[in-house]
Amino acid sequence: xxxxPSPGNLPHxxxxxxxVHAREMPWRTGPAERRAGIRPDPYRIxxxxxxxxxxxxxxxxxxxxxxxARWPTVAELAAAPDADVMGEWAGLGYYARARNLxxxxxxxxxxxxxxxxxxxxxxxxLPGIGPYTAAAVSSIAFDLPQTVLDGxxxxxxxxxxxxxxxxxGAKPVLMEKAAALTPRDRPGDYAQAVMDLGATxxxxxxxxxxxxxxxxxxxxxxxxxxxxxPMKTPKKPKPVRHGTLYLAQRTDGAWLLETRxxxxxxxxxxxxxxxxxxxxxxxxxxxxxxxxxxxxxxxxEVRHTFTHFHLILSVRTARVGPEVQPERGDxxxxxxxxxxxxxxxxxxxFDLSQSAHVAGL
Numbered sequence: 001x002x003x004x005p006s007p008g009n010l011p012h013x014x015x016x017x018x019x020v021h022a023r024e025m026p027w028r029t030g031p032a033e034r035r036a037g038i039r040p041d042p043y044r045i046x047x048x049x050x051x052x053x054x055x056x057x058x059x060x061x062x063x064x065x066x067x068x069a070r071w072p073t074v075a076e077l078a079a080a081p082d083a084d085v086m087g088e089w090a091g092l093g094y095y096a097r098a099r100n101l102x103x104x105x106x107x108x109x110x111x112x113x114x115x116x117x118x119x120x121x122x123x124x125x126l127p128g129i130g131p132y133t134a135a136a137v138s139s140i141a142f143d144l145p146q147t148v149l150d151g152x153x154x155x156x157x158x159x160x161x162x163x164x165x166x167x168x169g170a171k172p173v174l175m176e177k178a179a180a181l182t183p184r185d186r187p188g189d190y191a192q193a194v195m196d197l198g199a200t201x202x203x204x205x206x207x208x209x210x211x212x213x214x215x216x217x218x219x220x221x222x223x224x225x226x227x228x229x230p231m232k233t234p235k236k237p238k239p240v241r242h243g244t245l246y247l248a249q250r251t252d253g254a255w256l257l258e259t260r261x262x263x264x265x266x267x268x269x270x271x272x273x274x275x276x277x278x279x280x281x282x283x284x285x286x287x288x289x290x291x292x293x294x295x296x297x298x299x300x301e302v303r304h305t306f307t308h309f310h311l312i313l314s315v316r317t318a319r320v321g322p323e324v325q326p327e328r329g330d331x332x333x334x335x336x337x338x339x340x341x342x343x344x345x346x347x348x349x350f351d352l353s354q355s356a357h358v359a360g361l
Contacts, residue, residue, distance in 0.1 A: 010214060011183040011190055017213035018193035023200070025057065026064055031189055040188070042116035042141035043074045049136045050101055050128065054094050054307075057199075063092050075114040078105035083259075086268050087341035094307075095266050095343060100128025118142040139182075139191040147179040148191040152198025158230035159202060162219035166231040174230075202226075240310045245274040245302070245349045246289050247317045250324070255337050256290060258329030265306065271346040273328045277311060290328040293318035298356050304345040315349050317356075 019031045027048035029040040047067060051060045066088055071077040077085070082102060089098035104127045108116055116137065117123060123134040135146040149157075154167065157174045165173060183190050201208045209221045220226040248256040262268050275287025289295060295316040302313040339350050 010181055010217065011185075013213050014193045014197065015183075015186055015189055018189060018196060021196070021200070022192065023057075023196050026061060026068075028192065034186075034189065040141045042118075042137060044068060045141040046074075046104075046116060046129075046133070046137050047077075047101075049133050050097050050104075051092065053097060053133075055092060059092070063088070073114070074105050074108050074116070078102070078109040078114075082268060083270070086270070087338070090269065090341050091344050091347070093344065095269050097128065099262065099268055103127035104129060116141065118144070120144060120146055136191065140188045143186070143188045145182055145184045145187040146191075147175065147182045148195065149175050149178050150195060150198075152195045152202070153178055155204065155230055156194055156198045156202045156214075159207070159220035159226045160214060160218050162223055162225060162229070164225075164229070164231055166233045169233065170230060238305070238309050239279050240312060241277040241279055242312050242314075243275045243277040244287055244314050244316060245272045245346075246287075246295070247272055247315060247349060247353050248291055248293060248320055248326070249317075250320055250322055250331055252322055253334030254331040255334070256326055256329050257332050257337075258290075266343050266345070269343045269346075270341055271343065272349055273326075274313070277313075288327075289316070289318075291318070291320055291324050291326045293320050293324070298352055300352055300356075302345060302348045302352060304348060311345065313345070313349065315352055317353050 022028075022030050024030065025048070027041075027044040029038055044064075048060065048064055051063055051067075067077075070088065071080055080102070085102055086095070086098055089095065089101075092098075107126050108114060112122075118138075118141075120134055120138045123129055123137055124131070129137070132148065132150060135148045138144040138146040139148055149171070154171070154174050157163070157177045158170065161177050163170055163173060163177075178194075181194075197212070197214070201212050205227070207226050209215055209218065209226060212218065212221075215221060218226070220229050246256075250256075256273065257270050258273050260266050260269050260271050273290035295318045298315040298317060300315075302311075302315060304311045304313075339347055342350060
């Protein structure tokens with residue numbers, strides 16, 4: 001019978017696995033590079049961690065590449081116009097992250113001469129950096145023994161120790177278990193290793209226990225409970241909100257757009273004028289049209305899901321002359337309008353209007 005490794009050996013076993021199986025990512029300094037003396041760039045680590053919040057690696061790759069190509073340093077990002085950054089972020093979702101990204105970059109320049117502080121408390125004091133991001137930057141960029149606890153790590157710890165307390169209530173005990181394993185030697189590689197383990201082997205469904213480096217000590221594997229963990233408190237059904245969007249185009253091709261208020265959903269993003277989004281199922285709020293025009297209701301609707309609610313939007317369109325003065329927003333010349341600058345829900349409305357145009361509706 002194979003001897004079960006002691007808890008003290010678990011980090012070493014995982015790092016040996018990581019040295020062979022580490023995922024390649026554009027922001028990551030791999031184990032071979034680290035051994036060669038190449039240090040991670042804190043700016044790239046921070047940027048990737050902000051982008052990866054609530055977003056998949058596959059989605060983030062292209063956004064990250066565009067950001068670092070356009071703004072290679074935190075100082076260049078800090079100097080960028082807000083509208084340019086929000087435009088590049090469009091489609092990535094959770095737009096408060098983009099606003100905080102700029103605030104943080106500008107704070108690093110103003111308070112730390114454009115250099116991310118190699119101090120966990122100083123990182124926590126920066127805008128938009130919470131406990132998880134501070135721990136990730138501290139460990140990965142600066143090799144400090146801070147414990148990173150994301151969804152992957154929570155799943156690994158719940159299974160390794162067969163913890164059945166539902167999330168989010170289980171977070172304190174999972175953090176305690178994860179912290180006890182965080183080594184002082186190579187903590188940055190270890191943080192990435194345990195996240196890779198959760199992403200590639202200890203997956204939410206059908207975990208590949210047979211090839212897991214922690215197969216022997218895993219209590220949930222021995223008990224047969226791994227596929228059930230981590231337990232989660234049932235979520236309440238999301239409410240449904242309704243609203244209306246107004247898409248007006250001038251005869252010269254310019255589109256009527258407005259920048260949404262900095263606070264609230266889609267804050268600071270470019271979008272179509274529209275009504276409030278209300279929990280009304282029987283009568284959808286129409287709001288006030290931004291210009292006087294002959295408005296047409298499009299067939300179909302825009303459906304989009306945010307973190308806390310589902311959204312259903314009706315879309316109205318109009319063609320107006322160049323003399324029209326809008327009560328809200330500004331006309332953006334056709335050559336300056338990029339649908340890709342719109343957040344996803346607004347782009348869905350544009351796509352619906354274009355489909356209707358092609359169909360001759």
